[in-house]
Amino acid sequence: MRIQSIHIQGFRNLITQTVELSDGINLLVGDNGQGKTNLLEALHVLATLRSFRASNLRDLIHHEAKEAELLGEVFADEIPLKMRLRIDGKGRQLWLGDKAVRSVAEYLGSLSVVAFTPDDLSMIKGAPALRRRFIDRAAFLFRPSHLQAVRDFSTSLKARNRLLQEDRAGKDPALLASFSELLAEAGSKVSATRAWLIEMLSPRIGEILSFLSDGHIRAQLRFQAGWKHDSSFSKESLAEALDQGLERDRRRGTTGTGPQGDDLDVILNQASARRYASQGQQRAVAVALMLAVVDSAVSSGAEQPVILLDDVSSELDALRRERLFERVRAFGGQVLITATEAKLVEPVYEKAAQVLTVHEGRIEQASGGL
Ligand SMILES: Nc1ncnc2c1ncn2[C@@H]1O[C@H](COP(=O)(O)OP(=O)(O)O)[C@@H](O)[C@H]1O
Ligand SMILES: [Mg+2]
Numbered sequence: 102m103r104i105q106s107i108h109i110q111g112f113r114n115l116i117t118q119t120v121e122l123s124d125g126i127n128l129l130v131g132d133n134g135q136g137k138t139n140l141l142e143a144l145h146v147l148a149t150l151r152s153f154r155a156s157n158l159r160d161l162i163h164h165e166a167k168e169a170e171l172l173g174e175v176f177a178d179e180i181p182l183k184m185r186l187r188i189d190g191k192g193r194q195l196w197l198g199d200k201a202v203r204s205v206a207e208y209l210g211s212l213s214v215v216a217f218t219p220d221d222l223s224m225i226k227g228a229p230a231l232r233r234r235f236i237d238r239a240a241f242l243f244r245p246s247h248l249q250a251v252r253d254f255s256t257s258l259k260a261r262n263r264l265l266q267e268d269r270a271g272k273d274p275a276l277l278a279s280f281s282e283l284l285a286e287a288g289s290k291v292s293a294t295r296a297w298l299i300e301m302l303s304p305r306i307g308e309i310l311s312f313l314s315d316g317h318i319r320a321q322l323r324f325q326a327g328w329k330h331d332s333s334f335s336k337e338s339l340a341e342a343l344d345q346g347l348e349r350d351r352r353r354g355t356t357g358t359g360p361q362g363d364d365l366d367v368i369l370n371q372a373s374a375r376r377y378a379s380q381g382q383q384r385a386v387a388v389a390l391m392l393a394v395v396d397s398a399v400s401s402g403a404e405q406p407v408i409l410l411d412d413v414s415s416e417l418d419a420l421r422r423e424r425l426f427e428r429v430r431a432f433g434g435q436v437l438i439t440a441t442e443a444k445l446v447e448p449v450y451e452k453a454a455q456v457l458t459v460h461e462g463r464i465e466q467a468s469g470g471l
Contacts, residue, residue: 102213102404103435104144105174105181111166113139114462122437123454126430128446129439130467131459137439140464141216141409144437147171147186148212148407149241149248150193150205154220158188175212177404184211210245213398213406217391222416225367225374225383232365233295239394240298242406247294253287258356266354284359285340291360292326293334299324299365305393306367306386313385313424320369320386327362384417388425395432405434414438414445423448 108119114136129137138154145153146161155161162169168189175182185196195202202208216238224231240247261280264273271277303322310318329345331338339359343350346358367374367386374386398406408429414422426449429436440446443456450456456467 102407103176104212104407105176107140107144107147107174108170108172109140109143110171111163111169112143112161112171113163115139115143115163115464116462118464120457120464122435124435125454126449126452127435127437128443128450128453128456129437129459129464130441130443130446130456131439132441135459136462136464137459138218138411139462140459141411141437141439143171144173144407144409145214145216147173147184148214149238150186150195150209151248153216153218153238158193159190162188162190173212177211182211184208206245206249209241209248213242213404214409215239215242215391215395215398215406216409216411217388217413218411219413219416221391222384222387222413225378225386229362229364233363235390236295236298236363236365237291239302240294242394242398242403243298243301243401244294247291250287250290250294254284254291254360257283257287258359258361262355265350265356269351269354271351281340281343284356285336285343288328288360289330289334289336289339292328292330292339292363295360295363296324296326296334301397302390302393305396306389309389309392309396309428310369310385312428313389313421314382315420318369319371320367320389322390323366323368325364325366327360327364328358381418381421385421388413388417388421392425392428395429399432399434405432407434408432408436410436410438412439412441414440 103124104122106119106121109115110117129140131137142152152161168187170187173184175184183198187194195208197208197211220231221235224235237251257280261284264277264280299322306322307318307320310320328339328342342358350356369378374383395406395408430449430452438446443450457464458467
């Protein structure tokens with residue numbers, strides 16, 4: 102998988118321009134607030150129709166523009182494909198080649214990316230929502246239908262919570278039951294996929310962590326479901342859990358059981374990383390999770406994802422930075438790495454296919470030394 106170029110118009114602070122990307126490592130260097138993350142965000146949105154930092158696509162439109170447009174020329178299995186996305190006040194439109202695409206499912210999966218940002222670096226001890234977000238983005242690489250399940254689940258959870266709040270006395274049990282049914286249907290799929298992903302990643306974590314930290318570490322991932330489930334995470338078992346919590350939910354005006362409480366822990370030498378790991382170890386664990394995702398994607402025979410690493414180098418010590426870059430380079434695919442200073446990406450600077458500078462929304466090939 103390779104992005105040859107992206108044409109950008111009306112997106113965040115980026116000027117209208119076409120950015121050519123190289124195969125291999127692309128370094129993006131620029132001061133804070135210049136537009137480095139915005140470029141990675143544009144690529145992520147083009148691939149997944151979701152931002153890794155905004156919940157509403159409208160926020161991505163330049164303050165002074167009415168619409169944003171992204172046009173990517175990508176290669177999947179050496180077959181060229183044009184992907185085009187337009188976002189305006191009303192919604193979004195998609196094209197593959199010259200053909201307008203109605204179904205999101207048809208569009209998704211054309212381009213796979215793995216993004217890793219400073220938020221992800223702090224996910225181990227951060228809010229559980231950060232860990233769920235990471236899991237869901239990764240799961241989407243392997244099962245694109247996961248995105249729809251997450252959306253359906255969120256919609257039904259919101260609807261159910263609204264009803265619980267408005268109607269504590271339980272005047273409309275039939276409506277509540279229908280929301281519970283929808284929630285059980287989508288929610289059971291969400292947790293099942295999350296559990297499946299974590300089980301798949303778990304055996305790789307120890308090896309990657311040892312590599313990142315120069316020592317033998319026994320590590321395992323553990324999925325903690327937010328509801329009492331049976332072995333297959335069946336819809337019926339979620340429906341039952343919802344049913345059992347109904348009185349409590351009515352009293353509290355919110356749904357207390359379900360995938361909204363799912364979580365992930367990493368067990369390092371038998372201790373919970375969430376509780377006991379130092380900050381450095383937590384960051385290493387987060388990086389290891391990302392590398393495990395890429396590893397699994399590659400070995401599952403899927404197209405090599407494009408890796409987007411936003412500003413991670415400044416928060417890792419020299420050894421881990423070097424190892425991370427070594428590993429990422431060994432994948433051999435296309436990588437974009439942002440940094441505020443060239444010295445932070447020194448281990449790959451010489452090996453980069455190209456260095457781009459980012460200044461006030463303009464992205465240019467670096468001329469000579471930085
Ligand atoms: N919708 C928008 N329209 C115009 N500018 C925006 C918009 N959203 C963010 N920005 C600007 O983009 C800049 C941040 O870009 P970013 O890519 O996060 O910088 P960095 O290079 O530090 O990663 C800020 O100056 C911010 O004001
Ligand atoms: Mg940034």
